[in-house]
Amino acid sequence: VSAASQPSEAASTATVEASVPATMKAWVYGDYGDVDVLRFDESVPVPEVAEDQVLVKVVAAALNPVDFKRRQGKFKATDSPLPTVPGYDVAGIVVKVGSQVKSFKEGDEVYGDINEKALENPKQSGSLAEYTAVEEKLLALKPKNIDFVQAAGFPLALETAYEGLEKAGFSSGKSVLVLGGAGGVGSLVIQLAKNVYGSSRVAATSSTGKLELLKSLGADLAIDYTKENFEELPEKFDVVYDTVGQGEKAAKAVKEGGSVVCLTGAVVPPGFRFVVTSNGEALAKLNPYIEDGKVKPLVDPKSPFPFSQVVEAFTYLETGRATGKVVIHPI
Ligand SMILES: NC(=O)C1=CN([C@@H]2O[C@H](COP(=O)(O)OP(=O)(O)OC[C@H]3O[C@@H](n4cnc5c(N)ncnc54)[C@H](OP(=O)(O)O)[C@@H]3O)[C@@H](O)[C@H]2O)C=CC1
């Protein structure tokens, strides 16, 4: 191919940057409240890219409970100023890179949780938008064997599942009880415990209709919480991973010297609480398990919701019945 037909590096960069508009479509809320505060705005400023950030053209964005808890004002003391474009999880394509960025280039397919500290000054301009700016250290290259919808659902939930097991000192041969095994986080705790850490025994709770799903994810024991109380079972576990705010009951199911991971609700010794930290290196470390099928994406059957149906998507997530992740696509 003759040189003449190959645009210079500068020309191609300029071409890509020139294609980035000054404004974009995004979901925004200017007040805290229920889903009624959400507005679809067709003229939101495209975020500027800091020197350590990339601009991502959003292909898919996943919802997390932290999104609606934040919108309800539960974390207003440490929130960034309103108005807010919500959304933590993103999967998309790099269209612009900051001057200090080293790990990514234009055209890279990436995914990640855009807020390093979930509750400390989360970004004003989130992933429920056509573009979002995010530090390169919070992103990883999207595994080739999953699509953007599947990738968008991983970051916050997978990083939470992993960070909680690490903090609990989980390791090969240990047993774990997962409270909420069908949820975004719980479904990944089951898979990580079984297929990555080499757990000796994985138990998990859900309602009747999701028990077979728990077993398909790797649970050796699926407990129907509508029929029995896990804390009354004779079997105790090295780790209890509570994703449903049952810290008090969880403390009764853990072995002497074991750990209870509490994501929400009351924390009763030996339980501990943590708030997830977004980390691109953790995602990159887990990529091989996604690529070899040891960790599979679980996207709720009602997903993906189109960009126009973000209110419906949040309404569904807020029922507390989602099976895996609620994802928005196309955007
Ligand atoms: N501290 C932190 O850093 C983080 C905290 N969180 C918090 O953890 C919680 C879980 O998050 P996530 O997994 O995304 O939530 P999801 O919305 O994905 O959870 C929905 C699932 O929870 C299950 N569930 C609800 N109640 C129970 C119950 N009593 N027993 C067993 N399963 C139950 C439902 O199954 P069924 O229909 O069968 O009841 C459903 O499949 C949220 O409160 C979230 O805010 C999440 C991430 C990070």
Ligand SMILES: CC[C@H]1OC(C)=C(O)C1=O
């Ligand atoms: C205090 C836990 C809080 O942090 C995240 C990320 C959630 O989803 C919460 O409920």
